[in-house]
Amino acid sequence: MGWLELICAIILVPLLGVLANWIFAHRPNLRDSLTLVVAIATFALVLTLLSQVGSATLAPMTLIEVLPSVEIAFHVEPLGMMFAVIASGLWILTHIYGVGYMRGNNEKAHARFFACFAVAISAVMALAFSANLFSLFLFYEILTVSTYPLVAHKGTKEAIRGARIYLAILMGTSIALFLTAIVWTNVLAGTVDFTPGGVLAGQVEGILVPILLALFAFGIGKAALMPFHKWLPNAMVAPTPVSALLHAVAVVKAGVFTMLKVGVYIFGIDFLAETNASEWLMWVAAYSLLAASIVAMTKDNLKARLAYSTVSQLSYITLGMALATDMGVIGGGVHIATHAVGKITLFMCAGAIYVATHKTLVSELDGLGRAMPITFTAFLIGALSIIGLPPLAGSWSKFSLMLGAAEADQLIMIGVLMLSSILNVIYLLPIVGRGFFVGEKMAYAEAPVLLWVPPAITAFLCVLVFFFAGHIQTFLMAIVGL
Amino acid sequence: MADPILSHQALTLSEQLPVLPVLIPFLAAPLIAVIGVRALAWPIAFVASLLSFAASVALMLEVRDGSELLYYLGGWEPPFGIEYRIDAANALVLVLISGISTIVLPFAYQSLRSQVSLKHHTLMYSCFLLVLVGLLGITISGDAFHIFVFLEISSLSTYVLVAMGAERDRRALTAAYDYLINGTIGATFYVIGIGFLYMTTGTLNLGDIADRIADEGANRTVQAAFAFIVVGIGLKVAIYPLHYWLPNAYTHAPTAITVFLAATATKAAVYVLIRFTYSVFVPAFEFVTHTLTFIFIPFALIAMFAASFIAIFQNNFKRMLAYSSIAQIGYMLLGIAYINASGLTGSLVHLVNHGLTKAALFMGVGLLLLHTRNSFYDQIAGFGRRMPITGAVIVVSGLSLIGVPGTVGFISKWQLVQGAFELGYWWLAALILMSSLLAIAYVWKIVETLYLDGENSARLNEPLSMVVPAVILAAACIYFGVDTTFTLGVAQTAAEVLLSGPFTLTGVE
Numbered sequence: 003m004g005w006l007e008l009i010c011a012i013i014l015v016p017l018l019g020v021l022a023n024w025i026f027a028h029r030p031n032l033r034d035s036l037t038l039v040v041a042i043a044t045f046a047l048v049l050t051l052l053s054q055v056g057s058a059t060l061a062p063m064t065l066i067e068v069l070p071s072v073e074i075a076f077h078v079e080p081l082g083m084m085f086a087v088i089a090s091g092l093w094i095l096t097h098i099y100g101v102g103y104m105r106g107n108n109e110k111a112h113a114r115f116f117a118c119f120a121v122a123i124s125a126v127m128a129l130a131f132s133a134n135l136f137s138l139f140l141f142y143e144i145l146t147v148s149t150y151p152l153v154a155h156k157g158t159k160e161a162i163r164g165a166r167i168y169l170a171i172l173m174g175t176s177i178a179l180f181l182t183a184i185v186w187t188n189v190l191a192g193t194v195d196f197t198p199g200g201v202l203a204g205q206v207e208g209i210l211v212p213i214l215l216a217l218f219a220f221g222i223g224k225a226a227l228m229p230f231h232k233w234l235p236n237a238m239v240a241p242t243p244v245s246a247l248l249h250a251v252a253v254v255k256a257g258v259f260t261m262l263k264v265g266v267y268i269f270g271i272d273f274l275a276e277t278n279a280s281e282w283l284m285w286v287a288a289y290s291l292l293a294a295s296i297v298a299m300t301k302d303n304l305k306a307r308l309a310y311s312t313v314s315q316l317s318y319i320t321l322g323m324a325l326a327t328d329m330g331v332i333g334g335g336v337h338i339a340t341h342a343v344g345k346i347t348l349f350m351c352a353g354a355i356y357v358a359t360h361k362t363l364v365s366e367l368d369g370l371g372r373a374m375p376i377t378f379t380a381f382l383i384g385a386l387s388i389i390g391l392p393p394l395a396g397s398w399s400k401f402s403l404m405l406g407a408a409e410a411d412q413l414i415m416i417g418v419l420m421l422s423s424i425l426n427v428i429y430l431l432p433i434v435g436r437g438f439f440v441g442e443k444m445a446y447a448e449a450p451v452l453l454w455v456p457p458a459i460t461a462f463l464c465v466l467v468f469f470f471a472g473h474i475q476t477f478l479m480a481i482v483g484l
Numbered sequence: 485m486a487d488p489i490l491s492h493q494a495l496t497l498s499e500q501l502p503v504l505p506v507l508i509p510f511l512a513a514p515l516i517a518v519i520g521v522r523a524l525a526w527p528i529a530f531v532a533s534l535l536s537f538a539a540s541v542a543l544m545l546e547v548r549d550g551s552e553l554l555y556y557l558g559g560w561e562p563p564f565g566i567e568y569r570i571d572a573a574n575a576l577v578l579v580l581i582s583g584i585s586t587i588v589l590p591f592a593y594q595s596l597r598s599q600v601s602l603k604h605h606t607l608m609y610s611c612f613l614l615v616l617v618g619l620l621g622i623t624i625s626g627d628a629f630h631i632f633v634f635l636e637i638s639s640l641s642t643y644v645l646v647a648m649g650a651e652r653d654r655r656a657l658t659a660a661y662d663y664l665i666n667g668t669i670g671a672t673f674y675v676i677g678i679g680f681l682y683m684t685t686g687t688l689n690l691g692d693i694a695d696r697i698a699d700e701g702a703n704r705t706v707q708a709a710f711a712f713i714v715v716g717i718g719l720k721v722a723i724y725p726l727h728y729w730l731p732n733a734y735t736h737a738p739t740a741i742t743v744f745l746a747a748t749a750t751k752a753a754v755y756v757l758i759r760f761t762y763s764v765f766v767p768a769f770e771f772v773t774h775t776l777t778f779i780f781i782p783f784a785l786i787a788m789f790a791a792s793f794i795a796i797f798q799n800n801f802k803r804m805l806a807y808s809s810i811a812q813i814g815y816m817l818l819g820i821a822y823i824n825a826s827g828l829t830g831s832l833v834h835l836v837n838h839g840l841t842k843a844a845l846f847m848g849v850g851l852l853l854l855h856t857r858n859s860f861y862d863q864i865a866g867f868g869r870r871m872p873i874t875g876a877v878i879v880v881s882g883l884s885l886i887g888v889p890g891t892v893g894f895i896s897k898w899q900l901v902q903g904a905f906e907l908g909y910w911w912l913a914a915l916i917l918m919s920s921l922l923a924i925a926y927v928w929k930i931v932e933t934l935y936l937d938g939e940n941s942a943r944l945n946e947p948l949s950m951v952v953p954a955v956i957l958a959a960a961c962i963y964f965g966v967d968t969t970f971t972l973g974v975a976q977t978a979a980e981v982l983l984s985g986p987f988t989l990t991g992v993e
Contacts, residue, residue, distance in 0.1 A: 066966055066967060068895070068965075068966060068967075068968055069895065069898060069899075069968060069972065072898070074966070136889070139889050140889040140890050143888050143889050143890070144890065147883065147888070154935075154936060157936060162932060162936050166928065166932070169924070169928060170924065170925075170928075173886070173888075173924050174921050174924060177886070177887065177888075177917055177920045177921065177924070178914075178917045178918055178920070178921055179917075181897075181901070181917055182901065182913055182914060182917050185898060185901045185902050185905060185913065186905055186910070186913070188902065189902060189905040189906060
C-alpha cells in the first residue's frame with residue numbers, strides 16, 4: 003500500500019465508527035467494542051505509516067483539484083505525523099474512558115456522541131496530513147461542525163449557549179480572518195501549498211507581513227489566542243471525554259498545529275526572523291499565557307480552571323512559533339506532545355471525580371484524594387508535567403522553548419516562561435493538596451475501573467515521554483531543516 | 485465560427501437543437517390546458533421539462549469550448565429576424581433553469597397537493613411551464629424585444645403561481661399584487677430603455693445594437709437607455725432598494741413555487757443584466773464603469789449586510805430565506821462590478837451555486853410545511869429530530885449558504901474574495917467575509933431551532949417523492965463544492981467570452 007492510500011485509509015477508517023454507531027445504535031456493547039476496534043485500527047495504520055515514512059517529508063499528492071492551484075492534497079511531514087500519532091493513540095484511551103463516563107454518568111444519546119467523535123477524529127487525521135492551506139481549512143471547518151453537537155450534547159440552556167459561542171467564535175474567526183489570509187496568500191504567492199522554507203519570502207514586504215500574520219494568528223481560533231479564547235471555557239459544558247480528547251488534545255492542538263505549519267511552511271522561519279514580523283505576536287502570546295494563568299487561579303470550577311490552563315499552554319506553542327527560531331519551533335512542536343499527555347490526564351481525572359462524586363468545584367475536593375488515591379496521584383503526575391518538573395514530559399518542551407527564547411535574544415520571554423511555571427504551581431497543586439491533606443477523608447470510592455485506568459496510563463505516559471523526548475525532538479528537527 | 489443555423493434549412497433534430505429548450509415547454513404548456521385532464525398535467529409538464537433540460541445540456545456541451553451558436557428563427561436573418569445566441573454564459577443559465585425545473589416538479593407533485601386545491605392543478609402546471617418558457621427565452625434570445633416578450637410571459641405566469649398561495653394564506657394575494665405592480669414597472673422601464681436604443685440605433689438585435697453603439701459612441705440616449713434597462717432588470721433581480729416585492733412573494737407563494745422562483749427567476753434576470761453590461765454596452769464606456777463601481781458595489785454591499793441583518797431577526801423560516809436571497813444577490817452583483825475574470829466567474833458560479841443551495845433549503849421548508857401550517861420558528865422547533873432527512877438537508881445547504889469549505893457556497897466566495905484582492909480592494913475582501921458572519925448567525929438560529937428546541941415527540945412522515953429531490957440538491961451542494969470542473973469550468977469559459985468584447989451582428993469571428 004502506498005502512503006497516499008494509507009493516509010486515505012487513516013481518514014476513512016474512523017468513519018467506519020460512524021457506521022457502526024449508526025447501525026448498532028441500540029446494541030451498546032457491540033457498538034462500543036466496534037468503535038474501540040476502529041480506534042485501534044486507526045492507530046495501527048498511523049503507526050504503519052510512521053514506520054514506512056519516518057521523519058521524511060514527502061512531496062504532496064493531489065486527490066482533487068477544486069479550484070485552479072487549490073487542491074485537496076495530502077503530504078507527510080514530521081509535525082503532522084507526530085500529531086496524528088498522538089491524536090489517534092489517545093483516541094483509544096479516551097474511547098475506553100468515554101464508554102465508562104457516558105455509562106457511569108447516565109448520559110443520553112451515546113450512539114450520536116461516539117459517531118460525532120469519530121467524525122472529529124477523521125477530520126483531525128485529514129488535517130494533520132493536509133498538504134496545503136485549503137485542505138487544512140476544509141478539515142478545520144469539518145472539525146468545528148462535527149464537534150458542535152458534542153458541545154451541545156446535554157441540550158440544556160447552558161449547553162446550547164456554550165455551543166453557540168463555540169461555533170460563533172470558531173467559525174466566525176476562521177471565515178472572517180483565516181480565510182481572508184488564505185486567499186490573500188494565494189493571490190500573493192500563487193500557491194497555498196505547505197513548502198519547506200515558506201512561500202511568502204519575497205512576495206510581500208513591510209507592514210503587510212505582520213498584518214497577514216495577524217490574520218492567521220487570530221483567524222486560527224482553535225489556537226485560543228486571546229482575545230479569541232472564550233470558546234474554550236464555554237466548550238467545557240460538553241461531557242468530559244470531549245474536553246479530554248478534543249479540547250485538550252485534538253481540536254486545540256489542531257489550532258496550534260496549524261499555527262506552526264503556517265509559521266514554518268507558509269511564512270518560513272527565516273523570513274519571519276528577517277522581517278521581525280512575529281515580534282508582536284510573541285508579546286501577545288506572552289500576555290495570553292500569563293493572563294490565562296491568572297484567570298485560571300480565580301476559577302473554582304475544576305474544568306474551567308483546566309480550560310484556562312489550556313489557553314495558557316497553547317500560547318506556549320504560539321510563542322514558540324513567534325520566536326522565529328529553530329529551537330522555538332521545535333519546542334512548540336514537542337509541547338504539542340507533552341501537553342497532550344499531561345492535560346488529557348488532568349481532564350480524565352476531573353471526569354472521574356465528577357462521575358464518582360458529582361463534584362465540580364475545587365473547593366469541594368477537601369479530603370477526596372485519600373478516598374480516590376489513584377485518580378489523585380494521576381492528577382498530581384499530570385499537574386507536575388504541565389508545570390514542567392523533571393522527570394516528567396513537560397519539562398523538555400519548556401526547556402526547548404527557553405532555549406529558543408535565548409536563541410532569539412528575548413530574555414524577557416525566559417522570565418515569562420518561568421513566571422508562568424510558578425503560576426501553574428499555584429493553580430494546579432492546591433487541587434491535589436486539598437485532596438490529600440485538607441479535611442477528613444471523604445466517604446467515596448474510586449470511580450469505575452474504566453474511568454481510572456486510562457488516566458493512570460496517560461500519567462505513566464507523562465513519565466515515559468520524558469525519557470523519549472529526545473527522540474521526538476530529533477524527529478521534529480527535519481521541519482526546520484536541521 | 486460555425487455558420488449560423490437557418491431554421492427553415494435545418495433538416496435534423498440536432499440542427500434544430502438551439503430552439504428546443506424553449507420550444508418543447510412552449511408547446512406543452514397550452515397542450516396541458518387544452519387537454520384539461522388533471523391526471524395528465526403533471527406527466528406532460530415533467531416530460532417537457534426533462535426534454536428541455538436534455539436539450540439544454542446538449543447545447544452546453546456544444547458551446548463549452550467557448551464557441552457561439554447562432555440560430556435564426558424562421559430563417560429570417562438578423563437584424564430583421566429574431567435570433568437565438570448561445571454561448572457558455574447563457575448555456576450555464578439554461579442548464580440551471582431547466583435542471584431546477586426538472587427536479588422541482590417531482591417535489592412539487594406532493595407539495596402542491598398539500599397546499600393548493602386539486603381543481604387548480606391543471607392550469608397551474610400549465611403556468612409553471614410558461615414560467616419555464618419565459619425564463620429560458622429571456623436567457624437564450626439575442627433580440628432585445630424578444631427578451632421583453634419572454635420577460636412578460638414568465639412574469640404574468642409567476643403572478644398567478646404566487647397568488648395560488650392564497651388558499652393557505654390570503655396574504656398571497658397582496659404579495660402577488662405587489663409583485664405585479666413592481667414587475668410591471670420593471671418591465672416598463674426595460675421597454676422604455678429598449679425604445680431609446682431603437683430610437684438611436686434603429687435595431688433590436690443585440691449584436692446589431694452593440695455594433696452600432698461601438699461605432700457611434702455613447703450619446704445621451706444610449707446612456708438613458710442603459711439607465712432604464714438597469715433599473716428595469718434591477719427590479720426583476722431584486723437589487724437592494726428594488727427588492728420590496730421579493731420577501732412577500734417568496735413567503736406566501738406555495739412552497740414548490742418558491743423553490744422554483746428562488747432558484748431561477750432572479751438568476752435569469754442577473755444573467756440579462758450581465759449580458760447588457762458586458763455584451764451590449766461594454767465596460768469600456770465610462771458610464772458603464774461608473775455605474776458598476778459607484779452604484780453596483782455600494783448597493784451590493786448594502787444588500788449583503790442589511791438584508792442579512794434583517795434575516796437574522798426574522799422569526800419565519802421561509803421569510804428569513806427570502807431576505808438571505810436578497811443578500812446573496814448582492815454577491816452576484818459584486819462580481820459583475822469587478823470587471824475582471826475572477827469576479828465574473830464568481831458571479832456566474834454563484835448564480836448556479838446559490839440556485840442549488842436555495843432550492844435545497846426551500847425544499848426543506850416545503851417538507852416541514854407538510855406538518856405545520858406555517859414556518860414560524862416556534863412551529864418548527866424540534867422538527868430536525870422528528871424529520872431527520874429534512875433536518876440533514878437543511879443543515880448541509882445551510883452550511884453552503886454560509887460558505888463553509890467543501891460546499892458550493894465556498895467556491896463562489898473564494899472567487900469573489902480572490903477577485904477583490906486582484907483588484908487591490910482588500911477592504912472589499914474583508915467585507916465579503918465579514919458578511920458571511922451574518923449568515924452564520926441566521927443559519928445557526930435555524931439549526932438550533934430544529935435540533936435543540938422543542939419537545940421530543942414522534943417521527944414525522946417524509947414522503948419519498950419530496951425527500952429524494954431535496955437530498956439530490958443537498959448532495960449537489962457538496963459534490964459541486966469539491967468537483968468544480970463542470971460549474972467553475974463553464975463559468976470561467978463564460979467569463980472569458982463575456983470579457984472578450986461585445987456581441988457583433990455576425991457573431992464571434
